[in-house]
Amino acid sequence: MLSFFKRKKNEDEKIKRTGSDHAVSAKDLLHIDGATTEGNPDEEVYPELSLHPDWNIPIEQEYVFRFLNNELPPLKPNEVSLNGIEIEKKEKAIVCTAFVRSSIDQTIEIGTTPLLLIGENEIYGRKEFDLTQVGHLPPRSSRPFQFVFEEKDLYKPISAIQTENWGLVFELQRENRNHTLDLAESWEKTLAEEDKEKLRKMVESMTPPKPGEVQFVGIQAKFTNEGKLLVSLLIQNGTQQNIKLQQLPLVVEDASGDIVAQGGFILDDFEIKANTSKPWNFVFPASLLTKDVNEIDLSSWRVYPPQE
Incomplete structure (x- = not known):
């Protein structure tokens, strides 16, 4: 043994x-x-x-x-x-x-x-x-x-x-699990109060992750003027412990179900507090796109780590 x-x-x-x-x-x-x-x-x-x-x-x-x-x-x-x-x-x-x-x-x-x-x-x-x-x-x-x-x-x-x-x-089961928004300091300083309130209401309206689960929810996906794909993601921590992510591989699928972007991101001291959701932006340069920009349909899309 x-x-x-x-x-x-x-x-x-x-x-x-x-x-x-x-x-x-x-x-x-x-x-x-x-x-x-x-x-x-x-x-x-x-x-x-x-x-x-x-x-x-x-x-x-x-x-x-x-x-x-x-x-x-x-x-x-x-x-x-x-x-x-x-x-x-x-x-x-x-x-x-x-x-x-x-x-x-x-x-x-x-x-x-x-x-x-x-x-x-x-x-x-x-x-x-x-x-x-x-x-x-x-x-x-x-x-x-x-x-x-x-x-x-x-x-x-x-x-x-x-x-x-x-x-x-x-992992002890807690009663009255109030899942809340966790904003990084940079977001607290730069985000308008109106946008902060929208994010809070979004988190409050969503079904929180099951106890112990970490899940990823797409908020927004759009192309920048430079042709990069900007994906805004809500990372939800359903555990009773703060967690840190050092690197995060992500895959993006468009409305047709095709993988349109795939890459890994290095995160610097990125922590999600216990029982909270933290939004973050991930930018895929053109080199990480797997489909021609003109053929990508973002009318509906999803993002997820490839291990899922």
Whole structure:
């Protein structure tokens, strides 16, 4: 399961985790307050290792899990956490190994839950996992488990995902999700108040993305005097985390369904706040057009990343 043994060249090489730690309250995740309401809320709980009863692993690997679990920070009472162990890149998937830990004084079972795969200040992907496969988690225990994100679950190419400073996060469902407009500073300064209000009303009138989804909505497409194709896009962040896009490949189709433009854009410190929509302009020079300008019909059109 783990690749530690493949990497370890000598006994002095230290075994260490590459993932981060993320804890949530049992009330928010499981809608329970825990088995007891008494006790010290500031108590430090160190969950003990619990291997899945169906697992049959070598004693050496059990030792590694036990060692890593003993190195984990304590939890507060009535918490559930995901503590990243390692991330491994496959040809068409990312495999994350992590501890699922509980500081609750009762056996729990986690159902289907959306998880975010995050990096440093960005979201790599999202997937709903059936965590009943983790099994019944004994009181105050810690169980290793593997989470597989396929290409369709990722927001960026596998090659761009870092194997250090990553983490898994429970995406908690929030009530009263008010999706709002997020304007870049440059747009705030240059856009007329009337246009800002139009964008706000547009965002308010639209069905927001599903929890955890990032979607792209075309606002306007037109040709400039220089023959370039200017596409205004609304990038909608339906997650509860701020996300950063470093590069964005886009494809534009016209009314006939033909691809009329295709190219990649490098974005400089481009962040979309949690649960907001941010507009941005993308300019396709003539060299990126795949159809003669005079034959492009923009009476209806759509734009999307080619991974979709």
